[in-house]
Amino acid sequence: MANLDFFSLYKNIIAIPSISSSDSKWDQSNEGVIRLLADWFASLGFQIEVTELAEMPGKFNLVATLGQGEGGLLLAGHTDTVPFDEGRWSKNPFQVTEEGNRLYGLGTIDMKGFFAFIVEALQGLDLTQLKKPLRILATADEETTMAGARTIAEAAEFKPDYAVIGEPTGLVPVVAHKGHMSELIRITGKSGHSSDPANGVNAMEIMHQAMGQVLGLQRTLKEKYADHRFAVPQPTLNLGYIHGGDSPNRICGCCELHIDMRPTPQVGADELFGMLKEALSPIEIHQPGCLHLQHLHDPIPAYACRDDSELVREAEKASGKRAESVNYCTEAPFIQQLGCETIVLGPGHIAQAHQPDEYLDLSFVEPTKAVLQHLVKRFCL
Numbered sequence: 001m002a003n004l005d006f007f008s009l010y011k012n013i014i015a016i017p018s019i020s021s022s023d024s025k026w027d028q029s030n031e032g033v034i035r036l037l038a039d040w041f042a043s044l045g046f047q048i049e050v051t052e053l054a055e056m057p058g059k060f061n062l063v064a065t066l067g068q069g070e071g072g073l074l075l076a077g078h079t080d081t082v083p084f085d086e087g088r089w090s091k092n093p094f095q096v097t098e099e100g101n102r103l104y105g106l107g108t109i110d111m112k113g114f115f116a117f118i119v120e121a122l123q124g125l126d127l128t129q130l131k132k133p134l135r136i137l138a139t140a141d142e143e144t145t146m147a148g149a150r151t152i153a154e155a156a157e158f159k160p161d162y163a164v165i166g167e168p169t170g171l172v173p174v175v176a177h178k179g180h181m182s183e184l185i186r187i188t189g190k191s192g193h194s195s196d197p198a199n200g201v202n203a204m205e206i207m208h209q210a211m212g213q214v215l216g217l218q219r220t221l222k223e224k225y226a227d228h229r230f231a232v233p234q235p236t237l238n239l240g241y242i243h244g245g246d247s248p249n250r251i252c253g254c255c256e257l258h259i260d261m262r263p264t265p266q267v268g269a270d271e272l273f274g275m276l277k278e279a280l281s282p283i284e285i286h287q288p289g290c291l292h293l294q295h296l297h298d299p300i301p302a303y304a305c306r307d308d309s310e311l312v313r314e315a316e317k318a319s320g321k322r323a324e325s326v327n328y329c330t331e332a333p334f335i336q337q338l339g340c341e342t343i344v345l346g347p348g349h350i351a352q353a354h355q356p357d358e359y360l361d362l363s364f365v366e367p368t369k370a371v372l373q374h375l376v377k378r379f380c381l
């Protein structure tokens with residue numbers, strides 16, 4: 001790699017589309033971005049390992065390693081972006097536009113652009129004297145299934161001491177967030193002519209009871225499980241979608257409810273799912289076999305970094321900002337499974353993520369570079 005200036009790095013990575021979406025019309029491979037990153041980090045002397053995810057052709061993770069031994073620092077991020085709102089962008093999402101002290105483009109802050117920051121920061125350091133290894137992790141499909149980070153958590157053969165995920169936190173160290181679960185509750189009854197209730201088993205009536213139980217759990221969560229790190233302290237439970245029956249003159253044969261639950265570091269996803277099952281168990285007693293419960297997607301666990309973490313202290317010192325908790329999910333719970341202290345810290349504001357005309361405010365460039373250099377010096381040099 002010719003010694004690239006920051007703007008060229010940014011331009012090149014944004015120019016390669018890497019949308020992930022559960023809608024196959026939008027979903028793309030991230031291979032182009034992974035190959036670019038392989039070039040960048042190989043030219044800085046890193047050893048490159050690119051892995052295609054099992055049963056997900058075209059989706060790749062990259063691990064780049066510099067230095068030997070155990071521990072050290074991991075700088076991590078995802079290579080995919082969300083789809084862009086057609087017609088709502090005033091600029092080309094894949095061509096970086098500089099305007100009014102901003103760089104516009106899809107992924108500028110969420111978060112392919114972070115890898116350009118890493119290269120920029122490392123170009124200013126003497127990396128020949130590393131005492132601990134420095135690793136870069138670039139994952140696939142964070143915006144959909146988090147499959148890339150899940151794979152790393154299960155299969156990685158390295159254990160950093162510290163990890164920083166460069167999602168757009170406004171360069172504030174983020175040390176905790178809730179998780180996310182989507183659950184399906186289906187009641188199957190028996191349809192029949194409406195003129196005689198004995199003709200069937202009304203699924204909607206049973207669902208009415210089930211909803212009473214679910215709302216009871218919602219109250220219990222609020223009363224008993226507050227975690228005041230979060231603006232909304234309790235694990236939340238939201239009734240979000242319901243469909244049942246097909247006609248007023250038929251006994252409702254099937255009714256389906258979808259709910260969203262947000263586990264906290266204290267009340268994990270498995271525990272919360274167990275509470276839901278328990279709350280719904282009386283429904284099964286009245287009508288055996290009528291209840292079906294399943295995850296609509298694999299749960300994303302909640303996450304919290306240790307209060308006495310040295311990484312948090314150093315990140316606060318370097319950024320000049322106190323650590324915070326947030327209300328969005330990241331790959332942190334999976335990266336943390338590697339056994340490292342993990343924080344989320346990166347340039348740009350989350351409010352501009354997943355929005356038309358996503359942009360990086362250029363006032364983040366120097367502070368981000370300084371924070372990254374501080375952490376690499378502190379933990380690897």
Ligand SMILES: [Zn+2]
Binds near residue numbers: 167
């Ligand atoms: Zn992101």
